[in-house]
Amino acid sequence: MRALVLEDRPIVRDDVPAPTPAPGEVVIQVRRAGVCDTDLQLVRGYMGFRGILGHELVGTVDDPSSSLHGRRVVADINAGCGACPDCRERDGHHCPQRTVLGIAGRDGAFAEMTRMPASCLVPVPDDVPDDHAVFAEPLAAALHVLDVLPARVDDPVLVLGDGKLGLLITLALRGAGVPVRLVGHHRDKLAIAAAVGAEVAL
Structure with missing residues (x-):
């Protein structure tokens, strides 16, 4: 698939493998992705991230086994482990093992497809256009x-x-x-x- 990959510098590549979802995750066909100042900071070396950039997105779930299949969704970008005290008592935002879409430990949305835990996804109402939903x-x-x-x-x-x-x-x-x-x-x-x-x- 095509993606904007941050290596030593951002490079558009056409040979990036499609994402393989882990248990509990779904593949999302990206419809829109927004550029954030955080993306620019990552290019300048912030967090030492390497991989596919992009954390502001709206997309369509592509997983026939999911109740969200075919639905437009936006994402909570923090994916906690689900097992630690922080995840059990609060939420994945404070999980020391969390990954963050396109920022830390997880490829992002500047690609044709990405993957996220289904629990991080929020359906987009039909009357909200993609150009608005991407600001979620x-x-x-x-x-x-x-x-x-x-x-x-x-x-x-x-x-x-x-x-x-x-x-x-x-x-x-x-x-x-x-x-x-x-x-x-x-x-x-x-x-x-x-x-x-x-x-x-x-």
Whole structure:
């Protein structure tokens, strides 16, 4: 299959073997994959990753034995071992043995196909287009900010950076009624934040 593989540098290869799912995993036909700053950091040497990049995806499950077969899905990119205390008591996000799609120990989504545990997959509603669904992973990261804030926030939350994640965090906070100050470098992106009531600074 065709894939973007990070070796000493990123290389598009046409001879990458199709993924073989382990027990509990399914193959996903990738429909869309998003580029994240983490991907660029990996190319620069972050985490020492070698393999197929890409962790933001929407795809179709290709496994006739799975209840998700033929369904469009997005993925929780952290795959825990399922057996350690962290996995049993919390979730796979804190598993010391976890793999992370396209980031640590697991080939990613810049390929025709990838594989993930079925337990990490979330079906995409029919009315959500691929171009929107591919933002599920960064949106989940942005929404996590709401989990760590105090229940009541009166003072503005400062968001530094108007990239994809900074904008998504701003939109999530404003959607929850939290006052936001966004500092960034791009007038067009700051205008998006201002349109939802954020204070902005260039």
